Amino acid sequence: MAEAHQAVGFQFTVTPDGIDLHLSREVLKHIYLSGVTSWRKRAIRFKNGILTGVYPASPSSLLIVVIATMSTIYARIDPSLGMIDTIKRTMPVSGYMTVQTQTVFSAILFSTGLWLSLILMLRYTLKALLSYHAWIFESHGKISFCTKLWLTLVKMFSGRRPLLYSFQTSLPRLPVPRVDDTITRYLESVRPLLDDEQYNQMEVVANNFKKDQAPKLQKYLILKSWCATNYVSDWWEEYIYLRGRSPIMVNSNFYAMDLLYVTPTHRQAARAGNVVHAMLQYRRKLERGEHAPRMFNTTRIPGIETVLCASPHPQIMFYVLSSPPLLLRDPDFVQHLSDRKHLVVYHKGRFFKVWLYYGGRHLWPSELETQFQRILDDTTEPQPGELKLAALTAGNRVPWARARLKYFSQGVNKASLEAIETSAFFLTLDDEVHGYDPEKLRSLDLYAKSLLHGKCYDRWFDKSFTLIAYKNGKLGVNAEHSWADAPIIGHMWEYVLATDCFHLGYTEEGHCKGDISNGLPPPIKLQWDIPLECQEVIEDSYMVAKVIADDVDFHGCLFDEFGKGLIKKSRTSPDAFIQLALQLAQFRDKGEFCLTYEASMTRMFREGRTETVRSCTSESTAFVRAMEDKSTTSAQRLDLFRKAADKHQNMYRLAMTGSGIDRHLFCLYIMSKYLSIDSPFLKQVLSEPWRLSTSQTPQQQLNMVDIKRFPRYVGAGGGFGPVADDGYGVSYIIIGENLITFHISSKFSSPETDSYRFGQNIRQAMLDIRALFDQKDKKEKEM
Known part of the structure; x- marks a missing residue:
């Protein structure tokens, strides 16, 4: 064991002449180097504290x-x-x-x-x-004098060289929208989904709320906005994420894929070594105030009881509640630590602790490869209950919380669980082969399912993220959602993949570059003493998770007919183009429209996270109906498309600038529960299902790779599980100028959905919309 290996460096013997003390120079050297590194980090943090404290x-x-x-x-x-x-x-x-x-x-x-x-x-x-x-509402390419002056x-x-927290105190607070504006926009958003009678009823309920209950709720909400740095974020994190008691696997966690076409090495341990080292470099930048917080050393800890019944997925609002939040207790909480010096590795049912530092420095990629290869070569069997232990994090939260208190609060179980929960992150050396293979029809589908849920017991779903390294050298990430949103993981993942391929590299044999220090302590196998009763709880959690995982219908769709380049030539927002294609695909798939969720960011405000863009509008439905009406001309369809795209862009801008609908209504609802005010309007609004939930994965946040020079070094994006039982979840990433990747999820148990079918509908919708522009261009040339 590593502890015994290190102990030989410090020995003493009691003799008649006194204590004979033996010190190892090598150990003293490492102690000295560790101390220097620790004080250097403290000095950097102190300096950054001063720099951010006086910024700009x-x-x-x-x-x-x-x-x-x-x-x-x-x-x-x-x-x-x-x-x-x-x-x-x-x-x-x-x-x-x-x-x-x-x-x-x-x-x-x-x-x-x-x-x-x-x-x-x-x-x-x-x-x-x-x-x-105002700048965000200006037409593309046209900048007013006010905006130039601004x-x-x-x-x-803005000062020079801002750090991570430099702008924190200068960012404006998220404003509380006027109730009249929110109600008006809400009624406008549901108009295309309701017939005249239903809409009139909704209008009456909304107006009654606006007149009777809203003024009091709004006053308290404005008061909260004065006291809190962001009137939404704390409630959003607590009530949407941490109070959910159902499994977070599939329902909340999301994933990110590796490079689409390139695998730098097929050696599993080598790829993991380079990428872990790149992650440590990224964490160092984070510690120096250059990158996003809370990504590493972070774990979601389960709570036991809660009265509030909330979906764990961020794109589903509340269902009907039975009691005010004042009676709630013991939600999950996010534990964030600083400067963790180890990670935990899972392989074939065993857990290993790997130190990330040696002699006061990070392990080199070659040293990490050696450590991971030692784990791969280990032939010991899992201890009783160890194989499926991580299924506790995949099942319902209450059994996991109770088992944690009862079986993991003392002895070796406590020490081993602490090693996992306090680790920098979690690594799975997967024994399967995955990745995109154009020769295999469902390779991307199986890859996505593996990243999202795996075997239900080979990812630690509570960790901020689990890095997954497959036998063929492919990688992926499974991320817990409560601590941050997808762009944060995307930022780190771009840095890691670029550093792996273009800065660290590999030898001709596919191994990591660099030497290996002598005396590197081997990985420590975590010890468990899991009684039979606990093993039964683990098995129950596994069965719950397996039912969820087996029900996920995934399809990865690579659309390479055209991309951002052609769309921009048509003077249309790529996001609006895709959203309208999704509306057309949805109508063709189900023969009806549905409430549609598109995530937008509110990062221009302090502690801003997300807002909802309700993409199904009267303008988009008019366009879709025109596309399905053979009597309409291409010119008429194109005109309706332009109006729908402009409407969508305006809604997206409103959401980004703090004038969205759903977060305001969500906070009014929470306030109504605190004040014990029963609101039929808010109950109805927040129980409406999002049968089409969409999100765009950001690309090229760092510009570390020139994809024009290296077109094959592009990521495949990521995705999330289905939101509604009878709906679709769609994540898409616009890659370069000529590729768009769609990640489509639904449930096998729903007879109304089929992810592959929906992918084909999206492809055809994209082509049909492009045809409108092709016909327009053809007519203009003929003239």
């Missing part, structure tokens, strides 16, 4: 202010208008200083106060500038 100014600017003040004093000019003299007279220690020292000390105090005041003024000025959102001022007041 810099510490050196204080010296400039002090020098300028002192210069004016020696020039017999008083810039303080008498304040320096006042400070000098009121200083309690003035009797112990010379007159000149008093003057200098008073000038420094005045300069510091002036400097801090200037920082506050700069921050509030920057916050006012960042509250300007850009200039933002550059002036």
Whole structure:
């Protein structure tokens, strides 16, 4: 064991002459190097704390202010208008200083106060500038004078080299929309889904709410917005994610895929070694304030009881509740630690602890490969109950929470569970082969299912993310959703894949580059003592998870007929184009329209996460009906398409700038439960199912790879599980100029859905919309 290996470096023997102490120079060297690394990290964090604390100014600017003040004093000019003299007279220690020292000390105090005041003024000025959102509503390629002036001022007041938290205090708060605006937009969004009688009833219920209950709820919500940094985010995280008691596997967690066409090495241990090292480099940048927080060293810890019945998936709102949130207790919580120095690896039913540091530094990729190969070569059998232990994180939350308290709160089980929950992240060395293979029809479908749920017991679904390395060298990530949204994982994943392929590289034999230090302690096999009763709980959780996993119908659709390049030439937003294609595909698939969810970001506000764009509009339904009506001309269809696309773009911009519908209604609903106000309108709104749930995966956030030069080094994006029992979940990524990948999920148990069929409908819808532009271009050439 590694502990025994390290212990030999420090020994002592009791003799008649006293204690004979033996110290190992090698061990002392590692202790020294670890101490140096620790203090270096503390120094970096302290420096970053100062830099972010005074941003957009810099510490050196204080010296400039002090020098300028002192210069004016020696020039017999008083810039303080008498304040320096006042400070000098009121200083309690003035009797112990010379007159000149008093003057200098008073000038420094005045300069510091002036400097801090200037920082506050700069921050509030920057916050006012960042509250300007008119630029986002301007036509593409047309920038008004106000926006040009705004850009200039933002550059002036933004300072240089911002760090992770530099803009935190300058970001504006998310505004609370007016109730009248939210109700109006809500009624507009449901109009195409209701007949006249249903719409009139909804209008009456909405107007009654607006008149009777909304004013009181709105006042309290505005008060919350003044007290909280973001009036949505804390409730969204708690009630949508952490209070859900049903499984988070499939329902909440999401996945990200490896490079689509390229596998840098087919050696499983080598690929894992490079990528883990790249992740450690990324974490170092995070610790230095250069990247996103809470990604590493983070675990979701289960709670036991809750009265609130919420779906764990972010794209499903609340169902009917029976009691106010004041009675709720013991939700899950997110545990975030700092600077964890190990990860836990799962392989063929065994858990291993691997140290990430040696001699005060990160392990090199070649050293990590050696560690992972040792695990792959280990032939020991899993201990009783160990094989499917992780199924506890895949099943219902209450049995897992109770088992955790009863069976994992002491002894070896507690120590081993702590090793998992406090690890930097979780790694699965999978014994299967997956990845995209154009020769195999369902390769992408099986790859997606494996990343989303695997065998239901070979991913630790509570970890912020699980890295999955397959036998053929392919990779993937399964991410827990409560701590952050997909763009955060996407940012890290782009960095890791680019670093793996273009910076670290491999030898000709496919191994990691670099030497291996002698004396590297081997991985530590975690020990378990799992009684039969606990094994039964594990098996029950596994069966619950397996039913969910077996019901997931996945289809990965690579659309390479055209992409962003051609769409932009048509002067249309690629996102609006795809959303309208999805509406057309949905109508052809089911013969009706449905409430549609599209995720948008509210990152322009402090602690902003997501908002909903309701993509099914009166304009989009008019376009779809025209496409299915043989009597309409191409020109008429194209005109309706333009109107629908403009409408969608405007709704997306409203959502991004804090004028969305659903988060406001969600918070009004939570407030109504706190105040014990029964609202039929809010109950109905928040129980409506999203039968088409969509999300776009961001691409090229870092621009570390020039995909024009390296077109095969593109990611395949990621996806999520089905949202409604009889609906579709669709994630899509616009890759470069000529490729769009769709990840489509539904449930086998629904007779109304078929993911492959829906993928074919999307493909045909995309082609049919393109044909409208082709016909237009053809007519223009003929003229």
